[in-house]
Amino acid sequence: MRSTIFVRGAAAFRGDAKGLRPAILPPMLRRRTSPLTRAVAQVVGEIGERFGADLAHVPVVHGSEHGEIAVTVDLLHAALSPDGEVSPTRFHNSVHNTPIGYVSIACGNRAGHTTVAAGADTCAMAFLEAAARLSAGRGEVLVVVADEPVPPPLPRRGPAEVTAAAFLLAAAPAGESSRLEIVEGPAEGALPECAATAAYDLAGAARRAAPAACPLSARDPFAVDARDTTYFARLIFD
Numbered sequence: 001m002r003s004t005i006f007v008r009g010a011a012a013f014r015g016d017a018k019g020l021r022p023a024i025l026p027p028m029l030r031r032r033t034s035p036l037t038r039a040v041a042q043v044v045g046e047i048g049e050r051f052g053a054d055l056a057h058v059p060v061v062h063g064s065e066h067g068e069i070a071v072t073v074d075l076l077h078a079a080l081s082p083d084g085e086v087s088p089t090r091f092h093n094s095v096h097n098t099p100i101g102y103v104s105i106a107c108g109n110r111a112g113h114t115t116v117a118a119g120a121d122t123c124a125m126a127f128l129e130a131a132a133r134l135s136a137g138r139g140e141v142l143v144v145v146a147d148e149p150v151p152p153p154l155p156r157r158g159p160a161e162v163t164a165a166a167f168l169l170a171a172a173p174a175g176e177s178s179r180l181e182i183v184e185g186p187a188e189g190a191l192p193e194c195a196a197t198a199a200y201d202l203a204g205a206a207r208r209a210a211p212a213a214c215p216l217s218a219r220d221p222f223a224v225d226a227r228d229t230t231y232f233a234r235l236i237f238d
Contacts (some may be wrong), residue, residue: 003131005176006202007235008140009051009168010204011043012204017162021086024048025106026057032093033102033160035070036148040099041106043166044144048107052142053168058098059217060113063126063145065195066158067117100144120223121197123202124216124231127169127182134171143167150195156220158194165199167206178206179236187230191219 013020025033033041040062048055056156071094075164078086095101097115104113123145129143146164150157170177192198195218205212217230 001180003128003132005127005131005179005180006170007009007167007206008059008170008174008177009047009053010165010203010206010236011046011050012163012165012200012207013039013042014103014159014163014200015161015207023094025102028152029102029106031086034068034093034098035231036068036070036146036164037093037099037102039164040144040146040166043146043164044103044107044142047142047166047168051168053140053142054140055103055107056109057111058109058140058142058145059106059111060109060142061130061133062097062100062113062115062164063088063097063117063122063143063195063199064099064115065117065122065147065151066117066120067128068094069158070148071098073154086195098184099146109229120191120218120220120227121126121216123198123218124182126199127216127233128231130184131170134169139170141167144177145196147194147196155221159196160193163196163200165196165203167199168204178209181234181236182227182231183234184231186231187227189215191215191217191227191230194218202233202235209237211235211237
């Protein structure tokens with residue numbers, strides 16, 4: 001399997017997202033958001049500002065292994081407390097596509113978005129979904145992959161810090177875009193810890209304009225044996 005698309009721009013964030021103030025989120029909307037949602041808004045806003053993406057009209061593919069897992073765990077703690085009171089706002093913010101939903105509202109985007117959760121292959125499936133949309137005639141597609149650490153009492157999963165990456169993709173080259181080939185093949189070398197890390201590493205290579213072969217598949221902590229087949233991306237600068 002091989003699919004070729006073009007990267008027109010990439011943005012990435014990793015760190016403490018609590019203090020982020022993404023410009024694309026109005027203050028009244030932003031104050032209701034989680035760190036994960038703010039990180040997503042931050043990288044999407046950078047794609048709009050630096051690369052001229054039409055954030056009101058570009059369709060979006062959002063990939064996340066766990067979504068708003070910290071909010072969800074907080075809700076479960078609240079539901080199990082003696083009074084059992086659950087915040088309606090927190091419940092509203094616990095759905096898997098919360099981050100890109102807030103971004104779509106802020107940008108007035110009615111082009112629609114798809115949220116993908118495919119475990120260790122979440123990043124790869126987000127890119128393949130985007131490639132399918134581009135092959136169907138979409139001029140551009142925005143891919144956003146983001147996750148946060150999975151909190152206790154659940155087993156530690158995901159990135160060590162809030163991590164998000166965004167990519168403006170197209171079916172044809174334009175300007176200084178790079179060619180990206182999505183390839184399925186035997187696993188080679190160490191795989192990233194999670195889907196968000198895979199996306200972050202790929203964004204770094206794209207921003208450095210450095211030819212690279214980056215895994216799109218991550219380690220699967222539940223797999224008994226090593227993975228035989230993974231997805232990876234070849235970045236080519238012609």
